[in-house]
Amino acid sequence: MTVTAQELSGVPVDHRDGMRILWDVPVTMDDGNVLRADVFLPAADGAYPTLLSYGPYAKGLAFQEGYPSAWETMATQHPDVVEGSTNAYQNWEVVDPEKWTVHGYAIVRVDSRGCGRSPGFVDHFSRRETQDFHDCIEWAAAEPWSDGNVGLSGVSYFGMNQWLVAATQPPHLRAICVWEGASDFYRDASHHGGILSTFWQHWYDKQVKSVQYGLGERGPRHPVTGQLVCGDETLSDEELAANRIDFGAEVRAHPFIDDYHRDRTPDWDRITVPLLTAGNWGGQGLHLRGNVEGFLQAGSEQKWLEMHGLEHWTTYYMDYGREIQLQFFDHVLKGRDNGWAGRPAVQLQVRHLDDTYEERWEEAWPVPATRWTDLHLDLTARSLAAEPAAEPGSLSYDAMSAGVAFRTEPFAEATELTGPVAAELRVSTTAADADLFLTLRAIDPDGNHRSFVGAVDPHIPATQGWLRLSHRELDPERSTPYRPVHSHTAAADVVPGTTYDVQVELWPTSLVLPAGSRLELIVGGRDYADTSLPPITMSNFKNQMTGCGPFLHDDPEDRPESRFGGTVTLHAGAGSACLLRLPVVPRTT
The missing domain is CATH 2.60.120.260 (Galactose-binding domain-like)
Structure with a gap:
């Protein structure tokens, strides 16, 4: 294939809002299934370090449309989130490309198998899904717009699956940033103290089935391109059900830690890339324990823990969180001597009774002076x-x-x-x-x-x-x-x-x-x-x-x-x- 100024990765280049955008790029998996990705690039030609996310929430669903109450709260209370961006490309729990391409990063969003515009069978956190994620990292590293250095970034689901894929050691994976992402699927997520959490059944109904591939004309349209967010095929309810696991029933069927849960929990010794893990003091139930345990258990020599409050999506988008991530990735992906190497291992936003915070740095967790x-x-x-x-x-x-x-x-x-x-x-x-x-x-x-x-x-x-x-x-x-x-x-x-x-x-x-x-x-x-x-x-x-x-x-x-x-x-x-x-x-x- 000949690459021209008007085509990259086999699709036309769309010039918008200071970026070059590649919509719906095909990414072929080892079994022949074709996933779909959107790629956001800096305006200038070149090869850039890449930040990639892979998940089920549909890359074409606008944050503002899919999660209106969360967006309204965040945008109103934290105006720095919306400043400096058209916000036309905001997506749930992944980076705003307008605030990253200007710093010389390629941003890749992949719809996971069976979700959004990627066909296939939905099976969350499975070996199949983790292999797809691994292959997407290696695909991105080989594209002409990438310099071969891939980092992962995202909140919640987009953090949980980072632990899993990092343990497969993709050759071009250089760093992970897990923002409020559980790491032990049993203890952190599905069974608290051995008691079944009903979250996963309700989450599946509200946030996954609503954007499953095959909704086609019954699903939303991309606010920028007009594409059908959930694929061009419109399948029946019976066909949609046949293309997904019954996630609530699957979790309920495994009341103890067995191979099902072990497949969805990483081999900690095999996670060796530099990592930044951020947890939320108010995240009981999903968005806290796994970040601390990931920091403690991962085999990485270079690892940092940050702990904060507020809603679990908010700090990721605020200048506070974005600037922490940028300093981390600039150091580990670009090799910049920006002070990150001398950063203490633990950054805490210590919470006060009035729900305000004070910053403190520590060398270890738990706090050594405890x-x-x-x-x-x-x-x-x-x-x-x-x-x-x-x-x-x-x-x-x-x-x-x-x-x-x-x-x-x-x-x-x-x-x-x-x-x-x-x-x-x-x-x-x-x-x-x-x-x-x-x-x-x-x-x-x-x-x-x-x-x-x-x-x-x-x-x-x-x-x-x-x-x-x-x-x-x-x-x-x-x-x-x-x-x-x-x-x-x-x-x-x-x-x-x-x-x-x-x-x-x-x-x-x-x-x-x-x-x-x-x-x-x-x-x-x-x-x-x-x-x-x-x-x-x-x-x-x-x-x-x-x-x-x-x-x-x-x-x-x-x-x-x-x-x-x-x-x-x-x-x-x-x-x-x-x-x-x-x-x-x-x-x-």
Whole structure:
């Protein structure tokens, strides 16, 4: 093929808004299936480092059209997101090409197999999808507009699959930037503490089926090109169903870590490229744990962790996040001596009770100065105290109820909690099994619960954790006193009336409590819900936001009352461990 000024990668060049754009470029996979990609290039001819994303949300669906409530909130509250761009090419959870091509990058968006304009069978995070991603990286590196150096960038799904493909070690992959992307498909995403998350079924219905390849004329049109976003074929509902897995049923069918989950979780030792991983303090349920674990587990010698707040898409587009990414990629893809090499390993936006943040740098995670502090549950006083109760006691609650709460005394001085949180409990149940839902809340000096802007939900607690009693077995090689890791490979016996010692992982948090504040721990048997909130909905989620976002655990098949009902009893005192372990970081200001 002869390449001219009017054609690249086999398609015409469209000159728009200071970019050269290649629409719907064919990318042939090893099995002959042809995926479709859009490529955005700087105005000047040349070979550029490439930032690539691969995912199911349809490259032709405008952010503003597909996710209007999220876009409106972000654009209104953070005007730097929309400044300096026409915003005509904005796409959900991937970079704005107008803000990257000017810095000498080629931007590639690939519709994953079966989604958008790429035909094929939809099977999320599968080996087939990961192989496609691998082949797209190698395809891009060989194109005339690429200098052979490929980096990956994107939020959530576009981050989760980066862990997987990096472990396949594509020869031309040079770096990954995983923004709020889970890394352990079981523990971070599908089963929290062994309890099924119904998020994936609802997400599939709202965000994938709505842009599946084959919707054709029934789907949207590209706002710039007028192309059908979901392919030129219009298939029947039966044909569409035959071209996709039943994702909710697939996840439900694998209640333990098996080959299904292992295929969707990376081999950490094989991730060796430089990486930047960014998590969200308000991301309980999907957008937090995996970024921390990826930073800790990946075999890369060059790796950096950033932790922030706000909605999970917002910081990625703000100048704050974009400039961090640009400095990272300029260093690892262009070899620029821009100060990144001397950057500390961990950048934290430490959260305050009023939902403001202060920046701090650390050399490691958890924070090296952490003082691990145990607060003991007093079951009689329903308090959290520095010393265990002198006398043994017990406290019972309805096994599927909101549960019982325990509060500290007011803190005498400002206290910072930044890091992982854990609980040790002694529990029994009258039923065949029990689900433990732990919620940590902040109470201000006036006695009011203070919520925070979450990754998805606008009102979330300080942190949350979960554990199914039959999943209490620990992975001894990975567990620490402050971060228990459960094996989740088989169910342990639960004998009604028998008392069991369990450790519960609560996801990392960051919180500065002013003097006079308290902490409250809720131990219950269902998802946390802030009953004081008005009805809150978002355009891309089915459920109302009540403090857990869309990450609920309400599947009747997974949690039948016949198995999980009854009464749960907590036991403490006389040498029985019943405590909350907190990461207290000394304040220097």
